[in-house]
Amino acid sequence: MSPRARQSLVSWLVVGPFAIILAFPFYWMLMTSLKTNGDLYDINHNPFVFNAALAAPNEDQPLRGQGWLPLGAENITTHNYSFLFTEPGIHYMDWIKNTLVVGGIVVLITLALSIPAGYALARLSGGWGQSAGVGIFLVYLVPPTLLFLPLSRVVAELGFQDRLVSLILVYPSFTVPFSTWLLMGFFKTIPPELEDAALVDGASRLKALARVVFPLSLPGILTVVIFSFSLCVNEFIYAVTFISTSDARTISTGVPLELIRGDVYFWQSLMAATLIPSIPLALLYNVFLDRFIAGFTGGAFR
Amino acid sequence: MEAVSEARSKGGWRDTFEQRRFLAPLLISPAVLYIVLLVGAPLGLAVYLSLTDATAGSLSGDFVGFHNYTEVWHSENFRKAFRNTIFFTLVSQAIVLIGAAILAHHLIRPFRGRWFLRFLVVLPWAAPVALGTIGWLWIFEATLSVSNWTLVHLQTGVFDHLGLQVVDPIDPPQWLGRPNLAMASLIMVHAWRILPFATVIFIAGLASIPPEVDDAAKVDGATGIKKLWYVTLPLQLPIALVALLFGIVFTATDITVVYILTNGGPFNQTQMLPMWAFQVGIRASSLGEGAAISLYLLPILVVVSVTMLWFARRAEVT
Numbered sequence: 082m083s084p085r086a087r088q089s090l091v092s093w094l095v096v097g098p099f100a101i102i103l104a105f106p107f108y109w110m111l112m113t114s115l116k117t118n119g120d121l122y123d124i125n126h127n128p129f130v131f132n133a134a135l136a137a138p139n140e141d142q143p144l145r146g147q148g149w150l151p152l153g154a155e156n157i158t159t160h161n162y163s164f165l166f167t168e169p170g171i172h173y174m175d176w177i178k179n180t181l182v183v184g185g186i187v188v189l190i191t192l193a194l195s196i197p198a199g200y201a202l203a204r205l206s207g208g209w210g211q212s213a214g215v216g217i218f219l220v221y222l223v224p225p226t227l228l229f230l231p232l233s234r235v236v237a238e239l240g241f242q243d244r245l246v247s248l249i250l251v252y253p254s255f256t257v258p259f260s261t262w263l264l265m266g267f268f269k270t271i272p273p274e275l276e277d278a279a280l281v282d283g284a285s286r287l288k289a290l291a292r293v294v295f296p297l298s299l300p301g302i303l304t305v306v307i308f309s310f311s312l313c314v315n316e317f318i319y320a321v322t323f324i325s326t327s328d329a330r331t332i333s334t335g336v337p338l339e340l341i342r343g344d345v346y347f348w349q350s351l352m353a354a355t356l357i358p359s360i361p362l363a364l365l366y367n368v369f370l371d372r373f374i375a376g377f378t379g380g381a382f383r
Numbered sequence: 384m385e386a387v388s389e390a391r392s393k394g395g396w397r398d399t400f401e402q403r404r405f406l407a408p409l410l411i412s413p414a415v416l417y418i419v420l421l422v423g424a425p426l427g428l429a430v431y432l433s434l435t436d437a438t439a440g441s442l443s444g445d446f447v448g449f450h451n452y453t454e455v456w457h458s459e460n461f462r463k464a465f466r467n468t469i470f471f472t473l474v475s476q477a478i479v480l481i482g483a484a485i486l487a488h489h490l491i492r493p494f495r496g497r498w499f500l501r502f503l504v505v506l507p508w509a510a511p512v513a514l515g516t517i518g519w520l521w522i523f524e525a526t527l528s529v530s531n532w533t534l535v536h537l538q539t540g541v542f543d544h545l546g547l548q549v550v551d552p553i554d555p556p557q558w559l560g561r562p563n564l565a566m567a568s569l570i571m572v573h574a575w576r577i578l579p580f581a582t583v584i585f586i587a588g589l590a591s592i593p594p595e596v597d598d599a600a601k602v603d604g605a606t607g608i609k610k611l612w613y614v615t616l617p618l619q620l621p622i623a624l625v626a627l628l629f630g631i632v633f634t635a636t637d638i639t640v641v642y643i644l645t646n647g648g649p650f651n652q653t654q655m656l657p658m659w660a661f662q663v664g665i666r667a668s669s670l671g672e673g674a675a676i677s678l679y680l681l682p683i684l685v686v687v688s689v690t691m692l693w694f695a696r697r698a699e700v701t
Contacts, residue, residue, distance in 0.1 A: 089494040096489050099482065100503035103575060106518035107506055109529060113521060121527060128529050194417055197410035205407035213411065215692075220418055222628075222688060223426065224636035226657040227681060230664045230674050231428035232421075234439075254421035257414050286406060315511045317639040318657075322665055333513040337643050341517075348521055355517050359510035366509035367502050374587040 107359065114353035115157040117142075121349060131156040161349035165357075172328045173354060176335035180358075183248045183331060184313040190249075191256040191309045192302065198257075199264025200290060204273060214265055221258040225318050228254075233322045247323040248331070252316060256309040263308070266376040267301030268294065304372040307365050314362065332358050433675040439668035451675035455663075461676060464647075464654040468680075471570055471655060472634045478574040479581045479630055480623075486578075487585035508579035516643045519572045523558035523644075531555040562652035565645050569653055573640050577633060581626045588622030589615075620694075628691040632684060656680055 082090075112129070113121070119134025126132040131153040136142055140158040147155045165173040202214045232251060241247035271294060279289040295302075320334040327339050336354045340347060433451055437444030455461045490501055507515055522530055534550045542549050550556060559565050592615065600606075600614045638657040641647060647654040647662065654662075656676060664673015 088492070089496075092489040092492070092494045093496065093500070096486060096500050096504070099486055099578075100500050103579065104503040104506050106515060106522060106575075107510070109522060110518050124526060128527075128532050194414040198414035201407045201410035205410070210407070213415075217414075217418070219688060220422055222632050222684065223422055224632060224657075224680070224684070226636040226638060226660065227429060227677050228422065228425040230660065230670060230677060231425040231432055233665065234432075234437075234670065235425070235428070251421060253417060257417055261414055311509070311511075315513070317513050317642070318661070321642075322661075333511050333639075337513055337517055346521075346524075348524075348527075351517060352521060355510075355514035359506075359514055362511065363502075363506055363509035367505060370501075370505065370583065374583060374590070 107356070110352040110356045110359075114161050114349050114356055115159075116349055117156065117158045117160075118349075120156060161347075161353045162357075164347075164350045165354055172330070172335065172339070175328045176330050176332045177358070179245055179329065179335075180314055180332045183245055183252065184310045186249050187252040187256055187313050188306050188309050190253045191260050192305070194253065194257050195260035195264055195305070196302070198261045200268050200294065202261065202265045203268035204276075214262070217258045218262050221255060221262065225255065225316070229318050229322050232319070236323050241323070243324055243326045243329050245324075245329060248313075248316075248320060251319055251323075252313050255316075256312055259312065260305045260309050263305050263373070263376040264298070264301060267298050267304075270375070271297050300372055301376055304369045304376060307369045308373060311362055311366060314358065429674045429678060432671050433678050435671045437670040439665070439670055444671055447671070451672045452679075455672055455676050455679075460651050460654055460659060463651060464656050464659040464676075465679070467566070467654060468635055468656045471566070471573070472631055475570045475574040475577065475634055476627065476630050478570070479577045480627065482574070482578045483581035483585045483626070486582040487589055490582065491586055491589045504582060505579045507576050508583070512576055512639050513643060515576065516572060516640050519568070519575075520559075520644055523568055525555060525557050525560070530558065559645055560649055562649060565649065565653045569641055569644055572644060573634055573637065576640065577630050580633075581630055584622060584626035584629075585619070588619045588626075591622070592618045624691045624694055628688060631687055635683065636680060 116131060117134050117136045117140050119136060120126055120132045123134065133156050136158060140160040142156065142158050144150060144155045144157055165171060202210050236242055236247045275293050276289045279293045284292065314333060317333050320331050324330055330339065340351050340354055434446060434448060435444035436447050486504060490497060521528055525531055535552045535555055538550050538552055556564055558568050596614060596618065600610050605614055636657055638661060641653065641655050641658045645653045647658045656679060660673045660677035663669050663676055
């Protein structure tokens with residue numbers, strides 16, 4: 082065995098068990114979301130495979146009769162997914178829409194505020210710019226836990242309760258510091274000589290920003306878009322306190338608060354509901370992860 | 384350089400506009416204004432509310448001084464929540480630091496399948512935390528789900544033959560129903576959630592060490608443990624401290640995991656400060672008292688942040 086191959090093997094042996102534990106809940110969501118009631122609620126069934134069980138009439142089993150499939154996959158049902166979108170009184174589609182609306186508008190507000198600020202902090206400011214940068218970084222550490230009580234009163238006074246506008250107004254309070262910090266890091270990695278050249282050619286500072294710096298930092302800006310959006314999807318405590326009507330909820334609060342009713346758990350649909358938003362987010366996240374690391378450390382350690 | 388100043392000396396007000404000392408504040412102020420309005424002002428309002436007897440439904444109350452602070456300090460549930468928060472934060476962060484150091488050490492080097500493993504490792508951080516936690520809620524379910532099914536079958540299939548009693552097959556552990564088990568579950572889920580983040584930051588820290596340092600260490604004959612102690616660790620310290628700082632803040636102030644998994648129960652035994660502030664401030668409508676509870680977190684956070692940033696700065700300079 083070559084030293085390279087041995088090192089590979091060691092890495093797999095060390096990282097592998099961690100990866101299994103870390104990813105297991107998502108694997109388990111997938112398994113559970115495809116099970117029929119008859120399969121899931123029989124305590125004698127092995128939970129790692131799909132067992133044959135009497136399916137309810139509405140539990141579609143598209144793979145029925147395909148006995149050659151592994152893990153008894155012929156017994157899966159797609160009902161738990163269609164349940165989320167067709168069952169009256171379940172506002173799953175609304176939650177997804179609300180999340181997209183809130184996330185989308187917040188990202189726009191965030192970009193409008195943090196691109197100029199990040200640029201100015203990276204380039205234009207003198208000694209106080211460094212302190213201002215650290216200050217903005219520290220604001221990101223002020224947790225929503227300290228702010229949700231007073232803000233809940235302000236939201237109520239303004240009549241924004243149960244309306245998405247409350248979330249749209251409040252979420253930039255954490256996306257803007259975070260994004261400004263990241264963008265400052267990205268702008269620092271673009272050589273200032275490029276803008277100086279444009280300035281020499283008679284362009285104004287803002288024109289140089291739009292024509293030279295902006296195109297070059299587009300990957301960084303996209304990274305900020307993805308990560309701010311993901312922060313909005315993740316947010317929980319503001320969404321719990323400001324919104325209490327079912328159809329105005331976002332995905333992070335709708336699923337735990339509306340799909341779990343007292344002691345009644347629709348486990349399979351619950352798992353389907355958690356899996357659907359997680360997968361696209363995780364894929365996007367991974368694609369932009371390397372740029373995130375570059376920006377995060379570029380701002381801090383240069 | 385002359386050409387630049389020449390280009391700038393043309394024109395009137397546009398020129399002034401171009402100057403750094405005007406342009407920089409102009410570009411920064413909208414962001415700062417927003418932050419002051421939505422972070423600074425609410426923080427001030429929280430302090431004000433904590434000094435009043437305000438309840439939900441009004442923005443003001445009678446001034447009561449530090450009454451709320453002393454009142455909650457003497458409450459049994461607050462004490463419990465305070466201790467729990469500290470314990471929960473310290474233990475989960477210790478697990479995270481060790482795990483992240485091991486993972487980063489391996490994931491920094493290229494090997495076959497690294498992208499795939501990294502994808503799996505990062506999943507808990509990339510997926511929305513509330514949803515990932517619901518996955519754990521199901522895994523910990525006592526009668527139908529995977530954790531106890533596996534344990535009971537290991538007991539009857541393996542442990543029984545070894546004469547070990549790990550779980551009782553008739554009465555398997557209620558993961559979220561017993562105080563100690565519920566606390567352990569919370570710590571585990573939170574460590575699960577933060578570990579990918581810390582790993583990513585650690586990888587960044589390792590990657591930022593220039594290759595010349597490696598060469599120099601080799602020339603000087605530093606290898607293995609010696610190199611780790613004298614070269615790699617000191618260089619990685621600032622960024623590791625930043626990862627730890629974020630980890631502590633995210634953990635001590637988290638409400639999502641405890642809200643979904645235990646809601647502070649059973650019988651407030653896994654109560655945390657943020658959850659207790661929510662319970663008192665929103666559910667029981669005692670706005671002033673709730674604000675006082677959450678503000679107990681502030682000095683802890685300030686002390687942690689200042690210490691860490693000071694250390695990080697020192698480590699960077701030397």
